[in-house]
Amino acid sequence: MKKLLLIVLIGCASVGYSQKIGLLMDSYVVERWLNDRNYICEEITKLGGECLVKVAEGVAETQLKQAKELIKAGAKVLIVVPVDIKEAVKVVDYATEKGVKVIAYDRIIPTDKLAAYLSFDNEKVGMLQAEYAIKNAPKGNYVLMNGPKSDYNAILFRKGQLQVLKPYEEKGDIKILEDIVLEEWGELNAFLEMQEQSLTLTNEINAVVAANDALASGVISALGDESVVKPMYITGQDAEIRAVRNLKKDLQDMTVYKPIKDLAKLAAKSAMKLANNESINELKYTTVAGVKVKAILLEPKVVTKDNYMETVVADGHVTVDELVGLEKE
Structure with missing residues (x-):
């Protein structure tokens, strides 16, 4: 005892x-x-x-x-x-x-x-986003959409993006119409900013290098019309469920999976x-x-509609059931 x-x-x-x-x-x-x-x-x-x-x-x-x-x-x-x-x-x-x-x-x-x-x-994250944008939109007009400077990662994402894009801008292949640094992360901020840009810019936008999926979702919502969104190359990051759905629908073209x-x-x-x-x-x-x-x-890893099953689904980050459920919305 x-x-x-x-x-x-x-x-x-x-x-x-x-x-x-x-x-x-x-x-x-x-x-x-x-x-x-x-x-x-x-x-x-x-x-x-x-x-x-x-x-x-x-x-x-x-x-x-x-x-x-x-x-x-x-x-x-x-x-x-x-x-x-x-x-x-x-x-x-x-x-x-x-x-x-x-x-x-x-x-x-x-x-x-x-x-x-x-x-x-995180600098590589920005480089991956820009590299895949250039691969799919080697010429044309670009918009960069990044988060606040209070998050140093946002600074690194942008640094990586510009490291890739600047040589193409200097050659005249692309033009960066807007280099947007938001006050804070979030879909609403990206939505409002992109809505304003779509009303004021007279140039056609060929690519939006969005630093993460929330910003990408805001961009997609602001543009609204799929006929406008689909020809445009849009990046992201985080491999959120909605982002993977957007990859499958060709509304978003890549996301960086960490x-x-x-x-x-x-x-x-x-x-x-x-x-x-x-x-x-x-x-x-x-x-x-x-x-x-x-x-x-x-x-970090690049995720597209061609490899999401072998990456984020295989890792259990996103499930097939979640994607099917979203497609029924």
Whole structure:
């Protein structure tokens, strides 16, 4: 009986001492972020930790407040999707003072105090978008549609796009009619901007290099008429369900798939290692936003109507049932 009681007490103690990992999200405006949260928390739980989640709803000041709350609640590591990369430095500074390690998740926080930066090669994302646009629309008029400068990824997407497109512009093969940088991510912002462009531009648009699928959806909705949309080459990113549907309908021509399940699992495992004072051997120094940080950058993949079954469906990112359900709408 005493032995059984001792085993029960040991079991309770191990549960009581599970590592707490804080997850600070920006918002769920873009479809993918809810999936990131779920994958991260599932993996942390599987590894014996506890995932504490806070969502800032796009307000940087709220995110700092939430960081303090999670640290007070016992979080040993913070995984942060920053609202504003400059303001998020305050989160890292505060956490460092309290002995808490910070992982910047998919968006850089420009400080050398980071324990790790886990993301994809985001400049390559922009390059892939532009390369596939040029392949399909080698001549004509282009519109670029990117997210806010407060998200450094948006800067990298645009940098990659221009690296590919500028030589073609200099040769006179293409003309960039508009280089749009939105105030924030979201379909509505892209819809309003593209609606205005379609009313004011007299030139035919041959390609819209949209940085993600939400912006692509806004562009498609603004143009409305399929006879206008289909001859136009439209890019995206995130492989959202609606984007894959649009690929199948020839309304969108490509999306860049960043296997977020892989990134989420990597973040969860890395956070648990840091919480247990273990090293992350895969980390390599790289310079991002002018700051040298320890990082792991995964490779993005191009998805089209020809390979979505072998990529996003095969990975379980999108299911056939979801696509069939959407087609019945």
